[in-house]
Amino acid sequence: MKMADLGDVRLHYREDGDPNGAPIVFANSLGTDMRLWDPVLPHLPDGLRIIRYDKRGHGLSTCPSGAYSMGALVRDVEQLLDMLEVREAMFVGLSIGGLIAQGLAAKRLDLVRSVVLSNTGAKIGTREVWDTRIGAVTDGGMEAVADATMERWFSKDFAKTPELEIWRNMLTRTPVEGFIGCSHAIAGTDFYTPTAALRLPVLGIAGSEDGGTPPDLVRETVDLVPGSQFALIRRAGHLPCVEKPEEYAELLTNFLRETGHV
Numbered sequence: 001m002k003m004a005d006l007g008d009v010r011l012h013y014r015e016d017g018d019p020n021g022a023p024i025v026f027a028n029s030l031g032t033d034m035r036l037w038d039p040v041l042p043h044l045p046d047g048l049r050i051i052r053y054d055k056r057g058h059g060l061s062t063c064p065s066g067a068y069s070m071g072a073l074v075r076d077v078e079q080l081l082d083m084l085e086v087r088e089a090m091f092v093g094l095s096i097g098g099l100i101a102q103g104l105a106a107k108r109l110d111l112v113r114s115v116v117l118s119n120t121g122a123k124i125g126t127r128e129v130w131d132t133r134i135g136a137v138t139d140g141g142m143e144a145v146a147d148a149t150m151e152r153w154f155s156k157d158f159a160k161t162p163e164l165e166i167w168r169n170m171l172t173r174t175p176v177e178g179f180i181g182c183s184h185a186i187a188g189t190d191f192y193t194p195t196a197a198l199r200l201p202v203l204g205i206a207g208s209e210d211g212g213t214p215p216d217l218v219r220e221t222v223d224l225v226p227g228s229q230f231a232l233i234r235r236a237g238h239l240p241c242v243e244k245p246e247e248y249a250e251l252l253t254n255f256l257r258e259t260g261h262v
Contacts, residue, residue, distance in 0.1 A: 001060070004053075006079045012060035013053035013080060016041065021049040022261040023089035024252075027077065027097030028052075029119070029239065030182050031142075031149065031171040033059030036094070040241045043249030045262050051089075053080060055100070057178020065177055067184035074103035081111050088113035090261050092252065095120050095213060095238065096182055099189050106194040114201040114259040116252065119210055119238050121217040122191040122224065130187035134180050142172040142179065152211035153238040167242065195224045202228040203255045205248070207236035229255070 004011045014034060024044075028036040034052035041050060054061040056068060056076055077100060081089065091112050093101030098120025105112045136144040146168055154164060204222030206215035215232055222228040231251050236243040256262045 003060075004080050004083055006076060006083075009056045009064055009076060010062045011053050011056070011076055011080055013051065015084075016050040016052075017048045018046070019049055021047045022256070023049045023051060023086045024256070024261070025051045025077070025081065025086070025089045025091045026053075027055065027091070027093040027100045028058075029095035029097060030186070031058075031174045031179060032167070032239075033170065035170070036239065037241060039245035040249045040252070043246050043253075045253055045256065047262060048256075049086075051081075051084065051086065053077065055096070055182065057175055057181045063175045063178045064181065066181065068181035070099060070103055070185045070189040073100050073182070073185055074107060078104060078108055078111065087111060090114045090116065090252075090256060090259065092116040092118065093120060094118040094241065095124070096186055099124065099186065099191060102191045102195045102198070103189075105198055105200060106191070109200065112200065114203075114255065114261070115198075116203045116205060116255065117218065117222055118205040119207060119213045119218065119240065120221065121213050122195045122221045123189065124186050124213060124217075127187045130183050134183050137176055137179055137183075141176060142174060146172050155207070155209040155235055155237045155243060157235060158237065158243050163242075167239070192224065195221065198225045200225075201255070201259045203251065204228060204230040205240065205251060206230070206232050207238060207240040207243070208232055208234045209236060210238045210240075212238040 206218035
C-alpha cells in the first residue's frame with residue numbers, strides 16, 4: 001500500500017501481480033474502497049500488473065472538503081497513472097468508477113487501451129435524486145442512507161447473508177464529506193456525447209437485480225460505442241464482483257484475451 005501526493009489530494013493505491021505485466025486498473029463505486037475487488041483478483045490470470053486506488057474522500061485517501069467535480073476525479077487517476085508510467089491499460093470502472101473510466105478514455109487514449117463499464121451509465125440518476133441523498137447524509141450521517149443503499153446494491157439472496165454487514169459497514173464508515181463530494185460529481189456528469197465519440201474496445205457488465213444502475217442503463221451506455229459488448233450477470237445486484245466474483249473474473253479474463261492484453 002502506497003500514497004501518491006498529487007498536490008490537492010493524496011491517493012492511497014496498491015499494486016499487485018507482475019510489475020512488468022499488462023496493466024489493469026480498477027476504480028470502485030461510491031461508498032466503497034479498493035477492497036471491493038478482493039473477491040475477483042484471485043481468479044484473474046497470472047502476469048497482470050494490477051493497480052487499485054481509493055478515490056478522493058474514500059478509503060485511506062485524503063478527503064478534501066466541498067463538492068468534487070468529475071474532472072477532478074478523472075484528473076486524480078490520470079496523474080496517478082502518469083506517476084506510475086502506465087500506458088495502454090485495461091480500465092475497469094464500477095458505478096462512479098465507470099464514469100471516471102469514460103472521462104479518462106475521452107481525455108487520454110494513451111493511458112487506456114480498453115474499458116470495462118460495470119454497473120454504470122453515461123449519466124447516473126438526476127440532480128434531484130442526488131440532492132435528496134446529499135441532504136439525508138448531511139442531516140443524519142451515512143446511517144441515513146445505509147439500508148436503502150443495501151437494497152439497491154445487492155440481490156435478495158445476498159441480502160440474507162452475514163456478508164452484507166461487511167458492505168454496510170464499509171458504506172457507513174465512508175467519510176460524509178467524501179460521499180457528498182463524489183455525489184456532487186455524479187450529479188453534475190452527463191457523458192453521453194463524449195462516450196458516443198469513443199472508439200476503443202468496451203465491455204459493459206450489468207447485474208440483473210441492480211437497483212442503482214439497471215441493466216438497460218448499462219446497455220444503453222455501452223451501445224453508444226460501436227463494436228461494444230454487453231454481459232448480464234444474473235442473480236447479482238450493483239456489485240456483481242462481490243456476489244459473483246468467479247463469473248465476473250471470467251468476463252474480464254475473456255476481454256483481456258480478446259483485446260490482446262494477455
